[in-house]
Amino acid sequence: MSSIPPDEDRLDTRLLWMIVVVLLGGLLGILNSTMAAVATDTLATAFGTSLSTIGWTSTGFLLAVTATIPFTTWAVDRFGGKRLWLAGLLLFLAGSLGTGLAWNVGSLIAFRVLQGFGAGLLDPLVLILLARAAGPHRAGRVMGLMGVVLSLGPVLGPIAGGAVLDSLEWRWMFLLSVPFGAIAYVLALRVIPADEPAGTSAARLDVLGLALLGPGFAAVVLALSQTAEQGAFAAWQVLTPLGAGVALLLGYALRPRSVNEALIDLRLFANRGFSASVTIMGLGGLALFAALFALPLYHQQAHGSGVLAAGLMMAPLGLGGAVAMPLAGRLSDRLGARGLATGGAVVAVLSALAFTRIGTETPQVWPMLAAFALGLGCGCFSAPTMGSLYRTLPGPMVAQGSSVLYMLNQLGAALGVALVTLVLQTAGDPITGFHGVFWLAAGAIVIVLAAIPLLPGRPEAAARPVPEDLARTS
Numbered sequence: 225m226s227s228i229p230p231d232e233d234r235l236d237t238r239l240l241w242m243i244v245v246v247l248l249g250g251l252l253g254i255l256n257s258t259m260a261a262v263a264t265d266t267l268a269t270a271f272g273t274s275l276s277t278i279g280w281t282s283t284g285f286l287l288a289v290t291a292t293i294p295f296t297t298w299a300v301d302r303f304g305g306k307r308l309w310l311a312g313l314l315l316f317l318a319g320s321l322g323t324g325l326a327w328n329v330g331s332l333i334a335f336r337v338l339q340g341f342g343a344g345l346l347d348p349l350v351l352i353l354l355a356r357a358a359g360p361h362r363a364g365r366v367m368g369l370m371g372v373v374l375s376l377g378p379v380l381g382p383i384a385g386g387a388v389l390d391s392l393e394w395r396w397m398f399l400l401s402v403p404f405g406a407i408a409y410v411l412a413l414r415v416i417p418a419d420e421p422a423g424t425s426a427a428r429l430d431v432l433g434l435a436l437l438g439p440g441f442a443a444v445v446l447a448l449s450q451t452a453e454q455g456a457f458a459a460w461q462v463l464t465p466l467g468a469g470v471a472l473l474l475g476y477a478l479r480p481r482s483v484n485e486a487l488i489d490l491r492l493f494a495n496r497g498f499s500a501s502v503t504i505m506g507l508g509g510l511a512l513f514a515a516l517f518a519l520p521l522y523h524q525q526a527h528g529s530g531v532l533a534a535g536l537m538m539a540p541l542g543l544g545g546a547v548a549m550p551l552a553g554r555l556s557d558r559l560g561a562r563g564l565a566t567g568g569a570v571v572a573v574l575s576a577l578a579f580t581r582i583g584t585e586t587p588q589v590w591p592m593l594a595a596f597a598l599g600l601g602c603g604c605f606s607a608p609t610m611g612s613l614y615r616t617l618p619g620p621m622v623a624q625g626s627s628v629l630y631m632l633n634q635l636g637a638a639l640g641v642a643l644v645t646l647v648l649q650t651a652g653d654p655i656t657g658f659h660g661v662f663w664l665a666a667g668a669i670v671i672v673l674a675a676i677p678l679l680p681g682r683p684e685a686a687a688r689p690v691p692e693d694l695a696r697t698s
Contacts, residue, residue, distance in 0.1 A: 258381025292344025368553020375545025544599020568604025
């Protein structure tokens with residue numbers, strides 16, 4: 225049994241309220257991102273423009289999120305977590321209001337980018353604020369609660385978007401975020417504890433590092449998005465941003481080490497537990513988003529379901545994760561991550577393989593059950609993995625670790641969508657493509673299984689500090 229003291233083991237009322245408020249703000253960004261994906265045709269018609277142009281409302285949002293994350297790593301200590309959270313929420317709300325009132329396609333894209341900058345502050349702060357408030361002994365259960373949002377958000381977004389488009393004008397997809405965001409802002413003022421910002425004593429902003437790292441990751445994500453849009457890898461629209469992104473990231477990695485310390489120290493990856501954790505989460509994002517992208521197409525093409533019906537039949541995937549993550553996260557605080565993560569990855573692999581046996585004649589209840597099992601499996605390895613990551617990081621490194629985790633998870637999701645698109649477009653028929661997608665997902669989860677033994681052991685043994693010089697980095 226664990227020797228966690230009772231007062232440290234319990235989630236007090238104030239912490240629970242903080243979790244609710246922080247997750248509400250984080251959910252707004254996820255919902256807006258996924259809701260917009262189902263409105264592409266509607267927006268193209270409303271503004272009289274092409275689908276490729278409207279696609280930049282989603283691409284611009286994603287690139288803004290990715291480019292902002294490294295800045296958040298530095299700014300959370302310079303300005304304080306609460307101040308930065310409130311600023312990010314205000315930016316997001318301003319972008320939501322502007323998007324809902326957009327008068328042409330240019331203003332629509334511009335305000336979606338503003339939304340993305342706000343989400344780029346909020347998304348890593350969800351991890352940072354909750355990890356710092358929970359402490360290492362409660363990291364698993366708090367990350368498990370956060371996993372409910374991560375599991376349900378991508379599934380609820382298309383359902384909510386379809387419901388809004390069925391009954392209201394498209395503008396309400398964005399305007400509805402304003403009152404909910406205002407409530408989150410007022411509650412955040414009350415329940416998020418004020419932390420003392422470092423101010424001028426914080427590390428100087430690594431401007432060169434920010435100019436290399438943020439745009440570098442954004443360019444790679446853009447290349448992956450263009451792969452999905454072009455349906456080919458060997459296209460200039462893909463190779464140009466990919467080459468630029470790789471060059472920028474190499475420039476960041478090859479600079480003198482002392483320059484790196486103000487933003488993200490690459491020596492984090494010398495800790496095998498950290499490297500295993502971010503690898504598992506990146507591959508998990510790839511597998512999950514592959515399923516999220518392919519399942520609605522299966523229900524629509526194989527069974528003729530409408531957009532809203534297809535979204536509702538995806539719900540078991542999110543519900544599986546929402547059930548598994550809080551339970552697995554709580555258990556991992558006592559039992560460690562390896563056993564739970566291994567069991568979850570085995571279930572996820574078997575579920576992905578089950579999808580490779582599904583055809584046009586398969587009753588729809590079977591893919592829904594397989595999706596629920598896939599969500600359960602992914603939840604059982606994701607929450608313990610995130611919890612173990614925060615148990616191995618000292619306080620000053622939480623912001624950097626959170627940013628790396630979120631960026632690689634975003635990269636995995638973008639890679640998953642790009643690979644799924646290529647598989648579906650090169651397959652001879654939709655069902656063959658659908659099977660190929662889940663062979664890909666199963667392969668990613670097999671690599672997850674191979675990485676799990678590198679995770680830290682039981683919580684008592686996992687609480688080893690990283691090297692002293694790295695722990696001093698901020």
